Amino acid sequence: MNKHTETKKTSGKGEGEITSVVNRRLFLRSAGLATSLGTIVIAAGCNDDDDPMIPGSGDTVDLGSGDVGVLNYAYALEQLEAAFYTQVIATPYTGITDAEKTILTDIRDHEIIHRDFFKAALGDKAIKGLTPNFAAIDFTKKDAVLGAAKLFEDTGVAAYNGAGKLLKDPNYLLLAGKIVSVEARHAAVIRDLINPKSADFAGDDIIDANGMDKAVAPADILSAVKGYVKDTITGANVGK
Amino acid sequence: MDIFKIIDKFQQIDGDAVGRLEYATRRHFMNRVGSKLASAAIPTAFAAIVNKAYAQSAKAVDVLNYALTLEYLEDEFYKAGNAAANLIPASDKAIFTQIGKHETQHVAFLVKALGTKAIAKPTFDFQYGGAFGDVFTNYKTFVTVSSALEDTGVRAYKGQAGELITDPQILEYALQVHSVEARHAAVARRLAGTLLGNPAMKGWITGKEGAVAAIYAGEENMMQGGKDLKGLASKSDAAITEAFDEPLSKEAVLAIAGPFIKK
Numbered sequence: 001m002n003k004h005t006e007t008k009k010t011s012g013k014g015e016g017e018i019t020s021v022v023n024r025r026l027f028l029r030s031a032g033l034a035t036s037l038g039t040i041v042i043a044a045g046c047n048d049d050d051d052p053m054i055p056g057s058g059d060t061v062d063l064g065s066g067d068v069g070v071l072n073y074a075y076a077l078e079q080l081e082a083a084f085y086t087q088v089i090a091t092p093y094t095g096i097t098d099a100e101k102t103i104l105t106d107i108r109d110h111e112i113i114h115r116d117f118f119k120a121a122l123g124d125k126a127i128k129g130l131t132p133n134f135a136a137i138d139f140t141k142k143d144a145v146l147g148a149a150k151l152f153e154d155t156g157v158a159a160y161n162g163a164g165k166l167l168k169d170p171n172y173l174l175l176a177g178k179i180v181s182v183e184a185r186h187a188a189v190i191r192d193l194i195n196p197k198s199a200d201f202a203g204d205d206i207i208d209a210n211g212m213d214k215a216v217a218p219a220d221i222l223s224a225v226k227g228y229v230k231d232t233i234t235g236a237n238v239g240k
Numbered sequence: 241m242d243i244f245k246i247i248d249k250f251q252q253i254d255g256d257a258v259g260r261l262e263y264a265t266r267r268h269f270m271n272r273v274g275s276k277l278a279s280a281a282i283p284t285a286f287a288a289i290v291n292k293a294y295a296q297s298a299k300a301v302d303v304l305n306y307a308l309t310l311e312y313l314e315d316e317f318y319k320a321g322n323a324a325a326n327l328i329p330a331s332d333k334a335i336f337t338q339i340g341k342h343e344t345q346h347v348a349f350l351v352k353a354l355g356t357k358a359i360a361k362p363t364f365d366f367q368y369g370g371a372f373g374d375v376f377t378n379y380k381t382f383v384t385v386s387s388a389l390e391d392t393g394v395r396a397y398k399g400q401a402g403e404l405i406t407d408p409q410i411l412e413y414a415l416q417v418h419s420v421e422a423r424h425a426a427v428a429r430r431l432a433g434t435l436l437g438n439p440a441m442k443g444w445i446t447g448k449e450g451a452v453a454a455i456y457a458g459e460e461n462m463m464q465g466g467k468d469l470k471g472l473a474s475k476s477d478a479a480i481t482e483a484f485d486e487p488l489s490k491e492a493v494l495a496i497a498g499p500f501i502k503k
Contacts, residue, residue, distance in 0.1 A: 106444065109479040116473040117483075121465050161415045164401065165408035173405055175465055177398040178484040180415065182444055184422035185485075189443040192427060197331055199338035202423040211345030212416035213423075 058230030061127050063218075065237035067172050070163050072127045073218055073238050074176065075118035077159055080228055081152050082111040083132040088149070093142045100193060104149075107186050114179055131230040146194050153187035154206055154214070155224055156180075161215035166239025184213065300407045303400045305359045306490055307414070308350040310396055312361045313500055314389055315343040320366065321386075324376040332431065339386070339424045346417055353413075363502040371499075380435045387432040388452040390425035391445070392488070392496055395455075397421060399487035422485070444482040455496050459486050 063072040085108035092101060119126050138144040160180035167173045188201040207213060216224075218235045226233075318340030321327060328336050351358045366385070367373050375381045397418035404411035426443035432451045433441035440449050448456035460481050462469050469480050488496075 103443075106442065106479070106482065109473075109475050110444070110483040112473045113469070113475055113480055113483040117464060117469065120467070120472075157419045161412065161419060164415045165412050167405075170402035170405050171465070173401050173411075174398070174487065177401045177415070177418065178464070178486065180419055181394050181398065181422035181425075181485040182483055184419035185426035185443045188423035188426040189430065192430070197335060199334045201335070201427045202338060202342065202420055207342065207420055207423075209345065210349045210416075211342035211420055212349075212413065213419040215412050215416050 058131055058232060059128065060232045060234060061130065063127060063233065063235040063238050064125065065240050067167055067169050067239075068122065068125050069235065069238035069240070070166050070176075070218075071118055071122055071172065072125070073163060073221075073235055074160070074179070075115065075122060075126060076130060076229075076233055077156055077221070077225070078111055078115040078118055079130050080132055080225060081156060082108070082115040083130075084134060084137075084148065084152060084228075085111055087134060087139055088145055091139050093145045094140055095142060103189060103193065107149075107190075110182055110186070114182075128231075130233070133228055133230045136227060146190060149190045150187065150194060153183055153190055155216075155221060156183040157187055158214035158216040159218070159221040161213055162217050162221070163239065164215075166218075297407055299403060300410050301354065301357050303403050303414070304350055304354050304410070305357070306400070307397065307417070308347065308354065308359060309362065309501075310393055310493070310497065311343055311346040311350060313364060313497060314393065315340070315347045316361075316364050317366055317385070317389060318343055320376055321382050327376055327379055327382055329379065335427055335431070336386075339390075339428070342420055342424070346420075349413075364500050365502050366500065368499045383428060383432045383435050384451040387425065387428040387441075388450065388455055390421055390428050391450060392455050392493060393421040394418060394425050394485060395488035396490070396493040398485065399489055399493070401487075442482075445485065446478045447481050455488075457492075458488070461486050 061076075063069045063076065085104060088104050089101070089108050096104075134148075137148045157180060160176050160183060164173055164176055164180075167176065187206075191200045191203065192198075194200065218238045222233050222235050318336060322333075322336055322340050366375050368375075368385075372381050372385050375385050397414055400414060401411065401418075404414055429441055429445075429450070430443050433439060436451060438449075438451075440446060441451065442449075445456065445459050448459040450456040450459075461484070462477065462480055464484055470477065472480060
């Protein structure tokens with residue numbers, strides 16, 4: 001059964017930020033993604049004006065159970081990615097090249113398509129539209145934007161890889177497979193923009209000694225992205 | 241310690257036990273050998289766990305041997321390319337060294353996982369019966385074939401996901417390799433697009449755009465989850481086809497790979 005619980009929850013802004021940073025750091029260390037964070041420039045509070053919601057507030061959103069939970073989990077992540085790249089293109093960083101803008105616009109469109117596809121596929125079982133929190137990302141700086149893009153893409157790949165085995169319907173598994181390889185293409189291209197012609201597109205910081213990408217469980221992914229969304233996402237029953 | 245006998249006993253009682261125990265074992269193992277000193281030993285021991293716990297399912301053995309065939313092909317291709325004098329320019333060496341390293345690791349993993357059930361390495365003809373005659377002397381041809389092999393690899397792994405749905409841990413490993421092939425493909429495609437002067441060839445696949453037309457059949461698909469996505473989010477057909485990669489059946493992949501394989 002798909003369980004929907006949406007409880008209004010308010011929390012102090014400062015407290016929320018501290019917890020999210022701690023959670024993210026904990027996750028990144030455990031998942032070996034710590035080096036991915038190295039290039040992210042944290043600039044507090046640069047973007048609050050664009051947020052339609054009251055800062056620091058958000059709903060509690062439960063993803064539901066079974067395959068619907070997995071699809072809502074993907075929908076949640078695609079919402080964040082789509083919102084991120086929409087912002088990137090709306091307020092391009094200083095010195096963005098035409099080539100970079102073309103790539104980032106392509107990626108934005110893919111993420112919007114993924115988001116809207118999941119929303120349509122889920123129908124009335126879809127979670128609400130989430131309220132992102134990108135206050136920690138300085139959208140005026142190339143390093144900050146590409147660093148965050150790398151984190152989102154690597155996290156997306158790890159999330160889909162970890163969610164595959166939770167799906168029971170082979171059609172959904174195939175759909176997840178069709179999307180995850182596109183996310184991996186994004187990750188490689190973003191990494192190549194950051195450090196062109198290097199081994200970083202599939203670097204030793206993210207690929208293990210078996211030549212494998214990461215596969216990370218929903219709970220760990222949700223902790224990792226917690227700082228980037230105002231709503232509290234719970235996914236205890238995803239895939240169950 | 242004969243943990244695998246214990247796992248076997250559990251499996252007789254609970255079919256799911258293997259997955260959980262193997263996962264726990266692997267985590268425990270990885271925690272204990274977390275130092276870089278031991279990292280060289282990880283693939284062997286890691287794969288051995290998979291072998292003991294999983295390579296009993298006939299379906300999984302088939303899929304893994306199919307994957308091994310393709311990984312052998314890729315591994316040998318990059319070994320030859322990376323060894324060829326005056327082929328890969330210095331500026332691009334790091335890319336193909338990294339790709340080649342991963343293919344070698346994939347082969348090693350699969351060989352260990354399959355144990356005695358692993359197929360022997362075939363003999364390859366990378367000139368593809370003459371179609372790519374200068375593959376190891378002309379960098380354009382080499383990158384063309386590289387992009388084609390990587391995109392085929394992505395399609396091949398994707399096509400097997402459903403076959404592994406009852407083998408969750410092997411499915412997960414396959415997905416973890418699948419996304420690495422996609423990373424390779426994105427970079428190889430961009431290099432090919434530049435070398436061939438074809439800006440339509442991006443890191444992602446627009447329509448069925450690729451350097452070797454035959455392997456992209458079906459990539460232009462607009463139907464997802466039983467729905468035609470045309471016009472979704474007011475995006476172009478190009479963007480919609482880019483947003484989804486398409487699978488290939490084993491038969492289609494082997495038909496493509498066939499001319500590479502002498503025996």
